[in-house]
Amino acid sequence: MAAEKGEKGAAAKEVAGERMVTLESSDGEEFHMSEAAAQLSTLLRHVIEGGGIDNGIPLPKVAARTLEKVIMYCEKHAKAAAKSDSDPSAAAGSSSDNTAAASEDLEKWDRKLVNGLSQDALFDLIVAADYLVIDGLLDATCRKVADMMKGKTPDEIRKIFNILNDFTKEEEEEMRREYAWAFDD
């Protein structure tokens, strides 16, 4: 969905009957995204409602490669929502099975998305999801980081995320003792 380099124009393009929104990443690249997908971001929704989208929406905090992933997520989820809405739920018995299977597929897709990211890309995506206020994406990405921390010792966590241990030996010992003594959980 990356636009041709140098293409300018009205953001509210009609592509195959769907209203599109143009977004500009921090490094100047333009991206297009359906309005339905943009609605998943509370920030973008407010901007769209406020009508300020004629010349594209600049997102100085989101880099191109991150924005690409954001748009992938939003488009996928918007499509899934549209599908379940239009699904003739006449078959009352099977529709619940269908929706359960559909949401499971969606979850699998989310997991695949976050699993395929490098750590830096993952953190950038968290920042973007937080900034754009996309709850589902924030949840999926934070859950991935949490999963990476589960069951690990402090040392292991430092190794995985390349975090410097800025506690002194005494501080660390003091803290361990304190916690065990004061509240231990």
Place this chain on the structure above:
Amino acid sequence: MSREGQRLGCGGAGGIGIGVLSLDMLGQVLDRLREPRDHKACRLVSHALERAEAAHRRALRALRREPLPRLLRAFPALEQLDLSACASLDDASLAAAVAGADLGIRRVCLARASGVGWRGLEALVAACPRLEAVDLSHCVGAGDREAAALAAAAGLRELRLDKCLGVTDMGLAKVAVGCPRLEKLSVKWCREISDIGVDLLAKKCRELRSLDISYLQVGNGSLKSISYLGKLEELAMVACSCIDDEGLELLSKGSNSLQTVDVSRCDHVTSQGLASLIHGHNFLQKLHAADCLHEIGQCFLSKLATLKETLTVLKLDGLEVSVSLLEAIGEGCDNLVEIGLSKCSGVTDEGISSLVARCSHLRTIDLTCCNLITNNALDLIADNCKMVECLRLESCSLINEKGLDWIATCCPNLKEIDLTDCGVNDAALQPLAKCSELLILKLGLCSSISDKGLAFISSNCGKLVELDLYRCNSVTDDGLAALVNGCKKIKLLNLCYCNKITDGGLIHLGSLEELTNLELRCLARITGIGISSIAIGCKSLIELDLKHCYSVDDAGLWALARYALNLRQLTISYCQVTGLGLCHLLSSLRSLQDIKMVHLSWVSIEGFEMALRVTCGRLKKLKMLSGLKTVLSPELLQMLQSCGCRIRWVNKPLVYKD
């Protein structure tokens, strides 16, 4: 929404890495870590993660009162505060901890915090304007002044005053007037409360959804008042002996939305009264009438049928039943999910057949002491109730592995099974091993159970949390080795009287990191070596019972003193500990609140004095030989009691028993 950029120092190859996440975002990640152990680990990673954790922490269980003031300010997002394990908590320290603060705390647990009184509660209420739920249960000294202090929390929605023996109608009235938004209230055991108090409560607290007046001496008048509580869904009146059928009829005339009613052990309630209750409330979901009915009349049975759509739980323990009764229940209430027939006489295979033929949704079936039932009954249950999760078959000695095999085959959801005193052997455990969802397994008094049986269980029941092998004296160390190999999540383990177990077995148990309760009564072969392994390895140990473990001496308990820092309850009656060892033990076990030490023959009077003094008011329960009552110094006993310690004096003869 402010976002502070906190830079985590990151060494190494390229990128700022996790440092790009703000404190807020780190908090979002931490919110998705469920295990307290993981939070602990994160806190120790770096300053920034520590700050993030502190900023987002929502619940705290404080063990010490000294750091309380600091902790409450260090965790600004705190919503739940559990002070039930806080050693020597008293008014002064509680008040000092919350003084001048404006805390967002919503829920406070002060169960058994017997040192806290109205001064502390007043300070707490003033400092926590958003207070919604308070648990003051088992503070036996609490009374009307404490109730009045809590009444100042106008937003209070849930209040537990179980066993607050000093609370009277006056205190209840203050709460009723001060907390009109109350939704859940329990005044179980507050026997000073009468119909007058309940009447005022019903008039003022119109939002009440759940009320527990069990063990009170209230009468039918109370039920009339309660009948006006339009939103009431749950009502418990266990052992209310002044209530009878008339009261239930008054209750039935009310306009409330009762879903759950418990009239267990109400001596004067008959099935007639229950019939009229159901008449007025035909959306009842749960009916507990254990140990109160002597017989069931036709009027009750026909009314029961009107609850067909809604009734899910029916408890009729202690009743004399017949096949026709069970048939009527089965036909009338085919949506039943739980049925309690514990200690009911007359329960036969035929009766079970009629019952389960219709009630295929049953998940919990309690047939404790229904000793007429055989494998046939189990077959019928297995055929009809595929969703069964909990089967209580204590003392059903006619069943064996054949019936259990069919159950295990047909009911994959089985989570709990009680086979205490059933006389089953290893052959029964082989089919049970198919139940991979098994959480609770009780095999007490099944002396034929041996290592072989444990190996079966261990092979597939990896989720097992509770195992009761009381008096399964064929179990040896090898059995324990097999057990811990497969069942790593065990929390509660009972090995009392399994006297073949030695230190070797305990060394195996040392790998159970999640073990919280361990009972090892009368294991004469275990010594300090085994205890050390337990103390070091079982990091979560909270309760340990070593009664009659004659070979455990000071050296053995030294390891406990050094490593078992979470231990809250300990029984060392008849162990070989000396005064010095006891003193060391009691001064080191900082979390210990309950100790039973009857017949420590090697401890002198001075030894007891010294050891008890050194507990510094931490103890809440103490059990000792009554002979000591007269020889221990009165001011020591006074000091213990003023710190909220309850002392039980027992008169046990010194016999070496098995």
